[in-house]
């Protein structure tokens with residue numbers, strides 16, 4: 001059974017382990033397009049796959065945020081990855097399966113999967 | 123959209139774009155009277171009366187080029203197919219309330235779908251906003267209020283990994299408990 005009281009323990013553990021503020025502002029950001037076209041094309045399962053993979057691999061410095069229309073409806077679901085000091089990478093036509101690969105290759109090993117990026121669509 | 127929970131996710135995006143700080147989502151599944159009511163209320167920038175009229179008129183939109191149409195009119199069409207409707211009450215500077223009704227048992231009603239995925243996803247992606255989600259099914263109600271959660275967490279953000287895990291489990295369990303498994307069909 002989950003209860004609100006369990007949050008106090010999570011809080012204590014969190015405050016003991018890291019300086020939350022600094023660690024989390026310097027990390028990588030995964031931005032999922034959440035406009036109507038993105039949602040209709042499957043942005044939510046893509047988002048859920050990112051949260052699952054990121055917590056499974058304990059990538060605590062990665063945050064997931066959202067944005068509105070990225071601009072090209074036919075390439076949705078789209079995801080942008082911002083890593084400090086590097087150029088933004090835009091992945092297109094994402095699926096939950098591709099997310100697992102992107103998390104493993106890009107977020108864990110730092111290798112961009114070019115064939116899934118917007119550049120490969122041109 | 124294939125699920126009502128996806129329409130709801132989309133309508134809440136409007137509230138986020140309108141700079142709401144608190145978004146309240148209430149779902150009532152009233153089997154006795156055969157109604158499903160979804161209410162999405164925000165304290166964002168609001169719309170004036172004339173504008174509200176135009177957003178619900180699909181022929182008045184400036185964005186007809188869009189493949190999937192506008193979010194509000196899509197949701198309204200879905201509701202009207204099921205003897206229901208979508209109405210908007212809004213006030214500039216105060217906020218907006220969108221109310222959507224469906225005949226619960228209507229054959230054309232899309233399934234509720236993954237409400238947990240919608241709500242927890244919204245919280246994770248917008249950890250500085252507050253969401254208050256209430257889902258009632260007959261006599262049972264599940265409530266998830268980020269203000270209560272925040273009170274327990276202090277400085278720990280809502281998107282902290284252990285909190286995310288807790289949110290997912292708490293919501294899944296809560297939705298399972300009302301209705302003996304919410305109407306995901």
Ligand SMILES: Nc1ncnc2c1ncn2[C@@H]1O[C@H](COP(=O)(O)OP(=O)(O)O)[C@@H](O)[C@H]1O
Nearest residue numbers: 136137140166167168169177192193194195218
């Ligand atoms: N909650 C809200 N608060 C303020 N303005 C809103 C809200 N919901 C919708 N609107 C306005 O109505 C317009 C139409 O919304 P919608 O049908 O969802 O299409 P879209 O979001 O693609 O523009 C929005 O662009 C916005 O100007």
Ligand SMILES: [Mg+2]
Nearest residue numbers: 132136193194
């Ligand atoms: Mg919209």
